[in-house]
Amino acid sequence: xxxxxxxxxxxxxxxxxxxxxxxSALSADLGLSRxxxxxxxxxxxxGVLEPLVALMQETLIAKFQPAVVGLFKEGKAxxxxxxxAAALANAxxxxxxxxxxxxxxxxxxxxxxxxxxxxPERQLLPVLKALYRNTNRIQEFGGRAKEVLRPVAPSAxxxxxxxxxxxxxxxxxxxxxxxxQASPERAFNELQAALHDSTEVHRVNLVWRAWGLLxxxxxxxxxxxxxxxxxxxxxQEGSKHRDHFSGARALLPRLLDxxxxxxxxxxxxxxxxxxxxxxxxxxxxxxxxxxxxxxxGALAEGMRPDAVHEAVSLAANQMVLRDENKQxxxxxxGVHCCDAVNAWRHIGRVSDARNAVAAAILAAxxxxxxxxxxxxxxxxxxxxxxxxDALEAVKPADPExxxxxxxxxxxxxxxxxxxxxVHRLGEQGAPAAPVLDLFRRYxxxxxxxxxxxxxxxxxxxxxxxxxxxxxxxQLVGMARYAASMYGEPTPGREEALKLLGx
Numbered sequence: 001x002x003x004x005x006x007x008x009x010x011x012x013x014x015x016x017x018x019x020x021x022x023x024s025a026l027s028a029d030l031g032l033s034r035x036x037x038x039x040x041x042x043x044x045x046x047g048v049l050e051p052l053v054a055l056m057q058e059t060l061i062a063k064f065q066p067a068v069v070g071l072f073k074e075g076k077a078x079x080x081x082x083x084x085a086a087a088l089a090n091a092x093x094x095x096x097x098x099x100x101x102x103x104x105x106x107x108x109x110x111x112x113x114x115x116x117x118x119x120p121e122r123q124l125l126p127v128l129k130a131l132y133r134n135t136n137r138i139q140e141f142g143g144r145a146k147e148v149l150r151p152v153a154p155s156a157x158x159x160x161x162x163x164x165x166x167x168x169x170x171x172x173x174x175x176x177x178x179x180x181q182a183s184p185e186r187a188f189n190e191l192q193a194a195l196h197d198s199t200e201v202h203r204v205n206l207v208w209r210a211w212g213l214l215x216x217x218x219x220x221x222x223x224x225x226x227x228x229x230x231x232x233x234x235x236q237e238g239s240k241h242r243d244h245f246s247g248a249r250a251l252l253p254r255l256l257d258x259x260x261x262x263x264x265x266x267x268x269x270x271x272x273x274x275x276x277x278x279x280x281x282x283x284x285x286x287x288x289x290x291x292x293x294x295x296x297g298a299l300a301e302g303m304r305p306d307a308v309h310e311a312v313s314l315a316a317n318q319m320v321l322r323d324e325n326k327q328x329x330x331x332x333x334g335v336h337c338c339d340a341v342n343a344w345r346h347i348g349r350v351s352d353a354r355n356a357v358a359a360a361i362l363a364a365x366x367x368x369x370x371x372x373x374x375x376x377x378x379x380x381x382x383x384x385x386x387x388x389d390a391l392e393a394v395k396p397a398d399p400e401x402x403x404x405x406x407x408x409x410x411x412x413x414x415x416x417x418x419x420x421x422v423h424r425l426g427e428q429g430a431p432a433a434p435v436l437d438l439f440r441r442y443x444x445x446x447x448x449x450x451x452x453x454x455x456x457x458x459x460x461x462x463x464x465x466x467x468x469x470x471x472x473x474q475l476v477g478m479a480r481y482a483a484s485m486y487g488e489p490t491p492g493r494e495e496a497l498k499l500l501g502x
Contacts, residue, residue: 042151043144044092044224049217052077052085057093057144061136065128065492069499072124079127083112084216086134088224093138095148096206096228097235101141103450104134105228106209110457112216114440125496126444130453132492148231149224154178160230161193169234176230177223184214184222191226192347192355194233196252198245199366201336205454206232208343211350248365251292252358259300261357267302271310273469279311280470284318285380288368295364305360306465309345312363313462314470316341319371320477321384321419328415329485330449333377337370338477339451342458345465385419385476394420399430407438410483418479426472436460439478447488455481 046053052071059067071077077085087108094101111130115123152170154177163172172194179187188211195207210225217225236242256262271279279298283291295308319334329335341363348359371379394402394417402425409418425435443456456478463474 043147044149044151046085046088046092046217046221046224049081049085049088052081053089053092056086056089056131056135057138059135061132061139064135065132065495065499068128068131069124069496079112079115079123080216082131083108083127084213086131087213088217088221089138090134091210091224091228092147092149093141093143094228096231097148098137098141100137100450102202102206102228102232104130104137105213106205107133107450107453109209109212109216110453113457114443114453117440121500122502124500125502126453128492128496128500129444129490132496133450136491149227152177152223152227154181159193160190161197164194164197164230164233164237167234167238169230172230172234173227176227180223180226184219184226187222187226188350189352189355191229192351192358195229196358196362197233197249198236198242199248199340199362199369200236200245201340201370203229203232203236203245204340204343204347204366208346212346245369247288247369248292248362251289251365252361255292255296255361256354256357259296261296261299263354264357265353266305266356267299268304269302269307271303271307273467276307276311276314276467277470279308280314283311283315283364283367284371286368288365288372291368292361292365295361299357299360305348305356306345308360309341309348309363310466312341312360312367313338313345313466314473316367316370317462317473317477318384319379320480321473322379322382323480324378324382327484328480329455329482330451333370333373334477335451335455335481337367338462339454339458340366340370342462385416385480386423387416387420390416390420391423393417394424396424396428399425399428399434402428402430403434403438406435406479410438410442410479410486413483413486415480415483418483419476422476422479423472426475432463432472432475435475436463439475439482442482442486445490445493446482446485447490448485449488452481452485 055067068082072082087105090101090105090108096102107130111126114126118126152173155171155174156178158171158175160172160175163175176187176191179190191207195203206229207226210228213225214222236245279294282294286294295312298308299305316334316337319337320328323332323334325332344359344363344366348356351359371377402421406418406421406425409421422435439456443452446452459474459478463471466474
C-alpha cells in the first residue's frame with residue numbers, strides 16, 4: 001500500500017472502521033473491541049492517529065507484535081505512524097509520572113533513527129523493540145484505567161515557572177495549552193523558564209525528547225507531549241530532593257546579568273582544536289559553579305554555543321571512560337550525564353537567543369554537578385579507558401581483523417579490550433561506519449536497561465558533532481557500554497525475528 005492509501009486508512013477514525021480493517025475476530029482477541037466502550041471521564045483523543053494509539057495501549061502484549069507486523073506488512077502503518085502513535089499512547093498513559101514509562105518514551109525517536117539506517121527488511125526490528133517495551137509498561141501501569149493526562153481547557157493567564165513553583169499543575173497545564181494553541185515554538189521556549197530551575201537528567205530529556213517527537217506526530221500534539229514535563233517538574237518541585245538539584249536556580253540569572261548575555265544573540269566566534277581541548281580539561285576539573293562561569297565567559301567573548309557544547313560533551317565523555325564501576329550500561333552517572341548534555345545541545349539549537357545561551361551554561365553546570373554527585377565518585381582520580389595494559393595488548397592490524405576482535409570482546413564482556421580495540425581503530429584512521437554498525441546491532445539485540453537506544457543516539461550524534469582529533473573517544477565509551485550490556489537479550493526478540501522472517 002502506497003503512502004497516499006496509508007494516509008486514507010489513518011483518516012478513517014473510529015472503532016468500527018479500524019476493527020474492520022484488522023478483522024473482527026482479531027480485534028476482539030487483541031482487546032480492541034473494548035477500547036471504545038463508554039468512558040466515565042473525558043479522554044484525550046488524537047485525530048487520525050487515534051486508532052493506532054488505541055492499539056498501542058489496548059492490545060494484549062502476547063498479541064502485540066503480530067498485530068504491528070501485520071499492519072506494517074500490509075502498508076497500513078509505516079514506521080513514522082507507529083512510533084508517533086506509541087509516543088502519544090505513552091503520554092496519555094503516564095504523563096511523565098512513571099520512571100520506566102518516560103524512559104520508554106525516550107527510546108522511541110532513537111529507535112526510529114536507528115531503523116532508518118538499516119536495510120528495508122530489518123527496519124521494523126529496532127522499532128518493535130521500543131514499541132514492545134512501551135506497550136508492556138502501559139499494561140503493567142494499568143492501561144487506560146490509570147491514564148494520567150486528561151483534556152485541559154487552554155488559558156491565556158499565568159506564568160509557567162511561577163505556577164510550577166506554587167505546585168499549581170492544573171494552572172500550568174492550562175497556560176501551556178494556551179501557549180501551544182498560539183505557537184508550539186513559543187510554548188517550548190516558555191517551558192524552559194521552568195526547566196532552568198533544576199538540572200536533572202530526566203527533566204531535560206523530557207523536554208527535548210517530547211519536542212523531537214513532534215516531527216513524527218505534528219505540532220497539533222505539542223501540548224500532549226510537552227505537558228509531561230510539567231508533571232515531572234511539579235512532582236520534583238514538591239519533593240524533598242528539590243534543593244539538591246536546584247543549585248543553578250539563582251546562578252543562571254546572575255551569570256546572564258554579569259556577562260550581559262540576557263537577550264544578546266549568541267556569538268559566532270569559531271574555536272580551534274586547542275581551545276576545545278583546553279576548555280574541556282578546565283571544565284572537567286571545575287566545581288559546578290566554576291564550570292558555569294567558564295561557559296558564560298566563553299559566550300561573553302563571542303564563542304559559538306556549539307563550541308562550548310563540544311567541550312562539555314568531551315568532559316562528560318570522560319565520565320564514561322573513567323567510571324570504575326563494572327556495569328557501564330543503563331543508568332550510570334556517565335551515561336546519564338552524556339545524554340543530558342546532548343539534550344541541552346539540541347535544546348539550544350532550536351531555541352530563542354536567551355535559551356540558547358542558557359542551555360550552554362546549564363550544560364556545563366549540569367556536567368560538573370553530575371561528576372560530583374554522589375560525593376563518593378572520584379572521576380578526577382580514576383584512569384580513563386583505554387587502559388595502558390589493554391592498549392599494549394592490542395597490536396596494530398588491519399581494520400577487518402580489529403573489528404572481528406572487537407565483536408569477540410563484546411561477546412566476552414571484556415570492556416577493557418573492547419575500548420582498546422576501538423581506540424586503535426580510530427588511531428589508524430579506520431572508517432567509523434562499520435564500528436557504529438556493530439554497536440547498532442547489539443543495541444537492537446540486547447536489552448540495554450532502558451538506555452541503549454538513547455545512549456547510542458547520543459554517541460553517534462556527538463561523534464558527528466566533534467572534531468576529528470577527539471571524536472573517537474565517544475566510540476570508546478560506546479565500546480564499554482556494548483560489552484557491559486551483552487548477554488541480556490531484548491524481550492520479544494525471538495518472536496520479532498520470526499515474524500519478520502529474519
